[in-house]
Amino acid sequence: MRTLDRRTTRLLTYLLLTLGLLLALLPFWYMFVTSFKAQSMVFEYPPRLWPSSWTLRNYIRVLFENNFVNYFKNSVIVALGTTSLTLLVSSMMAYAFARLKFPGREPIFSLLLLGMMVPPVMLIIPQFLVARALDLFNNYAGLILVYVTMNIAMQTFLLRGVFEDVPRDLEEAALIDGAGRGTIFWQVILPLSGPGLAVVAINSFLYSWEEYAWALVSMQKETYRTLPIAIANFQGEHLTEWGLVFAATIIALIPVVLIFAFFQRYFIRGISTTGMKG
Numbered sequence: 001m002r003t004l005d006r007r008t009t010r011l012l013t014y015l016l017l018t019l020g021l022l023l024a025l026l027p028f029w030y031m032f033v034t035s036f037k038a039q040s041m042v043f044e045y046p047p048r049l050w051p052s053s054w055t056l057r058n059y060i061r062v063l064f065e066n067n068f069v070n071y072f073k074n075s076v077i078v079a080l081g082t083t084s085l086t087l088l089v090s091s092m093m094a095y096a097f098a099r100l101k102f103p104g105r106e107p108i109f110s111l112l113l114l115g116m117m118v119p120p121v122m123l124i125i126p127q128f129l130v131a132r133a134l135d136l137f138n139n140y141a142g143l144i145l146v147y148v149t150m151n152i153a154m155q156t157f158l159l160r161g162v163f164e165d166v167p168r169d170l171e172e173a174a175l176i177d178g179a180g181r182g183t184i185f186w187q188v189i190l191p192l193s194g195p196g197l198a199v200v201a202i203n204s205f206l207y208s209w210e211e212y213a214w215a216l217v218s219m220q221k222e223t224y225r226t227l228p229i230a231i232a233n234f235q236g237e238h239l240t241e242w243g244l245v246f247a248a249t250i251i252a253l254i255p256v257v258l259i260f261a262f263f264q265r266y267f268i269r270g271i272s273t274t275g276m277k278g
Contacts, residue, residue, distance in 0.1 A: 035246040058247035071230035082147040082208035094159030115153040138221045147208045155200045162196030198263045
């Protein structure tokens, strides 16, 4: 009877999980199939989850008629620059807070964490004033520096917990062998913190890839616009052409899916390592 109860419970659990998965995937599937529909089929009633005919016209128009490739390139540059710089700065700061002893360490760390409590929208005006003074409008540096600044507090907090879990015996052994702090950081701490670094990389990439508010304020020239701004304007230009809008959105999702697929095992391990449990 116990074996039967376990099997029944497991079967019900799998059925509920499958149902939840299908419900979660339904909007994405509808967006996917709509991107392959002709305009005359988008508003048909009842809506079809499998179109009678498929067309690549929406994707061709997105890629070759709307300067979409330039927007995609801008987002890649900004996202990679933000991710790399955030990893570098936050890992060094986290190492200092986790391993080094200096006056005011805990108060400074607490002050840093206060930045996590301020909604990003409230910082738009101060960021605007600073960016205007430093001539950071309409260039990649303006976006990257602001995105790194907005990410540093959270990512430093996560990596500090990761670095504190690295056995101190390894660090002490390296110090006895004559290694300096820089050598220990690059050759001992970072190689043993791969899952935590993967979480930080994914968080930073996603934030910079999909951020809209600051990109809208700082990028007035079309040459430097990123994908969120381009898709928003694209929807305004083609208000009823949802197949076109969904095709652009599908293309924008490809790097996100690839990042998760590549870092999946590190990300799952990193969630438990950094304490990011839902």
